[in-house]
Amino acid sequence: MLDVLKKHDAHAVFFVTGTMASRYPDLVRRMVDEGHEIGLHTFNHPDLSLQSKKRIDWELSQNQLAITGAAGIRTSLFRPPYSSYADAMDNKSWPVTQYIGSRGYLTVVNNTDSEDWKRPGVQEIIRRATPHGGKGAIVLMHDSGGDRSQTVAALDTFLPDLKDKGYEFGNLTEALDAPSAHSPVTGAELWKGKAWIFLVQASENITGVLVVGLAIIGSLVIARFVLMLLLSGFHARRVRRKDFRWGPPVTEPVTVLVPAYNEAKCIENTVNSLMASEHPIEVLVIDDGSTDGTARIVEAMGLPNVRVIRQLNAGKPAALNRGLANARYDIVVMMDGDTVFEPSTVRELVQPFGDARVGAVAGNAKVGNKDSLIGAWQHIEYVMGFNLDRRMYDVLGCMPTIPGAVGAFRRSALEPIGGMSEDTLAEDTDVTMALHRAGWRVVYAENARAWTEAPETVQQLWSQRYRWSYGTMQAIWKHRRSLIEKGPSGRFGRVGLPFVSLFMVVAPFWPRSSTSSSSTASSSARPRRRSWPGWASSPSRRSARRTPSGSTANA
Incomplete structure (x- = not known):
């Protein structure tokens, strides 16, 4: 439309909405540079007769701000959305017109309507736009809001035809012999407008x-x-x-490590569940500087195959490494202090070690406190997400993590890689990747079920998922060289790392990285005593359980 107006040396008034001015500032600037006038048409094109004065003021100010940012001017012209002729004003629209006039604006309505928005054809648009009786007119056309090819074609014929009949096409203020409707804007207001355009x-x-x-x-x-x-x-x-069969049945005793920090409310249930184990075990409870008497509770139980190791608060990896150093057996099961095992859990968890190539086994963690909405959501996630994930990763040979709530390791596999590392927030993911790189198989035992406490508040859930996601990214970065290495490390790096990076870090809208990093929901979500991930006292713990329109142009 601007090209046609320039071709025929004609001027027009463009009433532009703020949304369109913000999206196409170059067009607004060109309108002003080529001598056309700009008018307000509100920001969002609402019916102002249905709006409050506050909303009307907002529509005008934001529309003005967009024009300022686009062309560096303010304008005093205004055309109401959905308006037509002056005699069409009613008792709803007239008070709005009066109010806008009191704000210093000149309200403009047309007296000739091309009805080009109906796309009736080029000749019909020209007929409707032509003034009657040789009089002047304010002709309404649209330069946006759909296919405007008929409007442009009609204008290209309409302008020279009427010029031949003696008509001139000028701005509104030119026709009224009045001062320009534009006033330049400088200083902070101009930069405010430019910032608005940039942000939009x-x-x-x-x-x-x-x-x-x-x-x-x-x-x-x-x-x-x-x-x-x-x-x-x-x-x-x-x-x-x-x-x-994984191999020969595994019947030799194993060591179960239970790192605990302020687990007084849960530790007795946890240890009692281990006492019902169908597999021979020794239990090491590593008290990481608890202040609630966790160690005393375990000692008072007086169980013969349960030992308590006390240490100053040093974090979960240090507690697990302390347990590894004191374990009597080569196969070590790791769990959390708020987790409950079924009688068959340990037996099912260690059977894959019948295969000499297996260095670690991931168990099947389940949500115990699923009676709340957040708990129910996580229960579905654990069953439908984590469970299926681990099956897939097992088949692909790139299990990314052993959940802290239920996992088993060969001590002979852990010791060469340095045990549990404090390098990342996701020590479980870190050690699992290290085992892959060392050439060990990591598999999934679906029947090794453990019931753990999931976060019960949004804040706890956010803290847990943030730690999982960030810790996973740290582990990926730490083991990035596996992408270019040969052998087992390279196989994991070129299959496992891309999978983990894409689907555990990039893709999820709800951050998660399998049940990684200490994978127990409760301990990961609570406030920590140390800055590294792992321990926290629970302020509220349950006992562990089993189960727009475009602009209008007036020529």
Whole structure:
């Protein structure tokens, strides 16, 4: 439309909405530079007769701000949305017109309507736009709001035809022989307008990137979901075959490590659940400087195969390493102080060690406190997400983490890699990746069930998921060289790390990294005594259990 107006040396008044001025500031600037006048048409194009004065003021001020940012001017012209002829004003629209006039604006309405928005055809637009009786007119046309090809074609014929008949096409103030409706803006107000334009355009660009990103991520997530269903189904069929065996039955005793910090409310239930184990065990409770008498509770139980080790508060990795140093047996089971094992859990958890290639086993962590909404959500996530995830990773040979709530390790596999590391917030993920790089298999034992306490508040859940996600990123970075290494490390790096990076860090909108990093929901979500992840006293712990419109142009 601007090209046609320039071609025929005609001026117009463009009543632009704030949304469109913000999106296309170059067009608004060109309108002013080429001698056209700009008028307000509100920011969002609402029916002002239905709005409060406060909303009207906001619409005008934001519209003005957008024009200031685009062209460096203010304007005194205004055209109400959905307005037509002057005689169409009623008792609802007239008070609005009076109010806007009191704010210093000149309200403009048309007396000739091309009705080009109906797209009736070029000749019909010209007929409707032509003034009657040789009089002048304010002609309404639209330069936005859909396909305007008919409007542009009609204008290209309309302008020269009427000029041949003696008509001139000028600005409103030119026709009224009045001062310009524009006044320049400088200083802070100008920069405020420019900042507004920048923010609007930046948000649109970001939105576009997000839409593309979400489409890509959505496609990948769907593809991963299909792959997860296929591989988890294959895993379930494989391990549930009657003739399936990991190897010779594992019957030798194992050591169970229970690191604990301020677990007085749960530790007795935890230890009692271990006493019902169907597999021979010794239990080491490592008290990491508790202040609530956790160690005394265990000692008072007087159980013959339970030892208590006390240490100053040093963090969960240090507590686990202390337990490893004192363990009597090569196979070590690790759990959390608020977790409850079933009688068969340890037996099921250690059977994969019948395969000499297996260095670690991930158990099946389940949510015990699922009677709240947040708990129920996490229960679904653990069953439908983490459980299927681990089956898939087992088949692919790239299990990314052993959950802190229920996992087992060969001590002979842990010692060469330095045991549990404090390098990351996700020591479970870190040690699992290290085992892969050392050439050990890490597998999943679905029947080794453990019941753990999940976060009960949004704040606890956020703290847990933040730590999981951040710790996973740290572990990925720490083991990044596996991408270019050879042998078992390279196989994990080129299969496992991309999977973990894409689907545990990039893709999820709800941060999660399998049941990683100390994987017990309760201890990870609570306030910590030390700055590293792991320990916290629970302020509220349950006992462990089992189960727009465009602008209008007036020529």
